[in-house]
Amino acid sequence: MQKLNQLWLRYGTFNNLKVLYLLLTLVALAAAGGAPGCTSGN
């Protein structure tokens, strides 16, 4: 747990969280906007 706290203090900056939020938004956009057909659909 202490290690997690250290990681959070080091990397959980506002800038990094904003990048993460933006990347997640783009993943959602890609998933929602695209319509690919992948293997084993049935």
Next chain:
Amino acid sequence: MILALAVVVGLAVSLVRHGGGAFHRIAAIPLRSAWLALLAFVLQWPLLQAPGGPVQRIGVQQALFLLSHLLLLGFVWRNRQLPGIQIIGLGVACNLLVIAANGGLMPITPETLVQINPGSTLAQWPIGAHYGHSKDIILLRAEVRLWALSDILVVPPPFPRPTAFSLGDLLIAVGIVVLLQGSGMAKPDAGGTDPRRT
């Protein structure tokens, strides 16, 4: 979710081009109304969970799917000034056009399905049925309206997850990679070195 790879590629290209500054450039992208894209994905979730079968069984999922496109178009409009978003918007529009022209789902032919499902046969894919866990409907090529915009591009095996995708999908992927470069986003007083002028 294969298109999510575009985010990984875009991030990788940005890191190669800008090194440690990539995260600052990405964080500086003034994305608006991100909730529209997130909600659009949520609305499509039920369709992506539906197994293959008659289209009549997925009426509600299909309605939510079409509704989600309004949110996507809203998202694109709100962010239209950002580099790459116009390309994404064109991709979304292409997909929406072919989906609307074919009864509300993306058409895919049995021939394409055989290509991405090695070992399957043409007869295995019932015409007019929903292709399970996707946004696709199985149609004969002669029945597909705007065929060129449908799922005709194929990433075949040995790719771990063989996939068929559309021109619209490709445009969306390219737009995401462009957007993640953060071009024109860096403010001059924040150490931006982008020579582009607006």
